[in-house]
Amino acid sequence: MTTERSQPFYVCPSDRAPLAVYAGSARCPVCGSSYPFQEGIALLDSVRRRDRQYFDESASGIRALTPEQRTAGERKATTLLGHAEIGQLHKATVLDLGCGFGDLTYGLASIGVLKDSDFYAVDHSVESLRVLSASVFPSNGNRVHLSTQDASALCFPENNFDLIVGSAILHHVLDYRSLLDTILRFLKPGGKAVFAEPFVYGYLLPSLMLAIAVDHLKLSPKDLERPEFGMCRFILEDVSLRIQHENDLSALDDLADKHLFRETGLMETASSVGFSRISFADYEPPEFYRGFMRHLMSISNITHSGLVSTAARSYDICQNMLGNKFPGLFSHFKYIVLLK
Numbered sequence: 001m002t003t004e005r006s007q008p009f010y011v012c013p014s015d016r017a018p019l020a021v022y023a024g025s026a027r028c029p030v031c032g033s034s035y036p037f038q039e040g041i042a043l044l045d046s047v048r049r050r051d052r053q054y055f056d057e058s059a060s061g062i063r064a065l066t067p068e069q070r071t072a073g074e075r076k077a078t079t080l081l082g083h084a085e086i087g088q089l090h091k092a093t094v095l096d097l098g099c100g101f102g103d104l105t106y107g108l109a110s111i112g113v114l115k116d117s118d119f120y121a122v123d124h125s126v127e128s129l130r131v132l133s134a135s136v137f138p139s140n141g142n143r144v145h146l147s148t149q150d151a152s153a154l155c156f157p158e159n160n161f162d163l164i165v166g167s168a169i170l171h172h173v174l175d176y177r178s179l180l181d182t183i184l185r186f187l188k189p190g191g192k193a194v195f196a197e198p199f200v201y202g203y204l205l206p207s208l209m210l211a212i213a214v215d216h217l218k219l220s221p222k223d224l225e226r227p228e229f230g231m232c233r234f235i236l237e238d239v240s241l242r243i244q245h246e247n248d249l250s251a252l253d254d255l256a257d258k259h260l261f262r263e264t265g266l267m268e269t270a271s272s273v274g275f276s277r278i279s280f281a282d283y284e285p286p287e288f289y290r291g292f293m294r295h296l297m298s299i300s301n302i303t304h305s306g307l308v309s310t311a312a313r314s315y316d317i318c319q320n321m322l323g324n325k326f327p328g329l330f331s332h333f334k335y336i337v338l339l340k
C-alpha cells in the first residue's frame with residue numbers, strides 16, 4: 001500500500017454529504033453514520049447484494065496478485081489506455097469499478113503513464129479487495145484507495161473523475177443504464193470511461209455449436225449431468241436465458257452474470273444517457289478465435305471427446321467461412337470507450 005497516501009474523498013451513501021475521514025474510519029457530519037476501515041479498506045457498501053458472497057468465496061485463500069497477474073494487469077492497462085487515447089496523465093483521479101483482485105488498478109498505477117494520481121479501487125467483495133491491498137506498493141507517486149461499495153450506490157461526488165475503468169463489471173449490474181448515467185455525472189467534463197464487457201455474438205455462436213452437437217449426439221438433459229459434460233448444460237441454459245430476457249430485468253436479477261451486450265443496444269443506451277462519443281474495439285485479435293471453441297470447452301470442464309470434436313469442428317467451419325469477413329461475429333469481449 002502506498003506510504004504517501006493522502007486521505008481519500010467519499011460522500012455518504014445516504015445523504016451524499018462529504019465524509020470526514022480519520023485514521024480508522026469515515027464519519028458523516030450530517031446523519032452521524034460511521035463507516036469503519038478494515039485493513040485499509042473503507043467499508044461503504046450500503047446495499048450488500050447477495051451475489052457478492054460468490055465473489056468473496058472465489059477470493060478466499062488468495063493472498064496477493066501473482067507475478068503473472070501483475071504482468072497481465074500491466075498489459076491490460078496499456079491496451080486500455082491506448083483505446084482511451086491517453087498518453088500521459090498526471091494528478092488525475094481514477095476509478096476502477098468492480099476491480100476484483102485489482103490487476104487493472106495495479107497495472108494502471110505501475111506502468112508510468114499515470115503519475116501523482118489518486119486511484120479508487122471499488123468492489124462489493126471485501127475478500128477481493130484484500131488481494132489488491134496486499135499487492136499494491138508505492139509507484140509513480142500514485143495513491144490507491146480501497147473501498148467496498150455497490151455499483152448502484154457509489155459514494156463519490158459529481159464531476160470527480162478524469163478516468164473511470166471497469167473490466168467485466170457492467171454486465172453484472174442489473175440496471176446498467178442507471179450506472180452509465182451515474183458514470184457520466186461522476187466524470188469531469190472531457191473525462192473518459194472504458195469498460196471491457198462480454199458481447200452476445202461471441203457466446204451465441206459457441207453455444208449454438210454446442211446445442212447442435214448435443215442434438216447430433218442425441219444427448220438427453222440427464223446425460224449432460226455426467227461429469228464429462230462439465231458446464232455444458234449451464235452454458236446452454238444461461239446463454240439462452242440471457243438472450244431471451246434481454247429486456248426483462250426481473251428475470252436476470254438472480255444471475256451473477258446478467259447481460260450479454262450488443263453494440264447497437266449499448267450505443268443507444270450510452271448516447272441517450274448523454275455521452276458525446278461512444279466507440280467499440282475488439283478485446284482480442286481475430287487469430288485468438290481460431291481455437292476458441294476448444295478453449296471455452298476446456299475451461300468449462302467439457303471433456304467428452306465426441307462432444308468436444310463435433311462442436312469444435314462446426315465452430316471451425318464457421319470460422320473458415322466467416323472469420324475474416326465478419327470478425328465481430330466471434331468477439332466475446334469488447335472495449336466500450338465513452339467520452340463525457
Ligand SMILES: C[S@@+](CC[C@H](N)C(=O)[O-])C[C@H]1O[C@@H](n2cnc3c(N)ncnc32)[C@H](O)[C@@H]1O
Pocket residue numbers: 049052055097098099100101102103122123124125128149150151152166167168169172173
Ligand atoms: C468478473 S469480476 C471482474 C473483476 C476484475 N475487474 C477483473 O477484471 O478481474 C466482477 C467483479 O465485479 C464485482 N461486482 C459485481 N457486481 C457488483 C456490484 N453491484 N457492485 C460492486 N461490485 C460488483 C464482483 O465482486 C467482482 O469482483
Ligand SMILES: [Zn+2]
Pocket residue numbers: 012013014015016017028029030031032033
Ligand atoms: Zn450521512
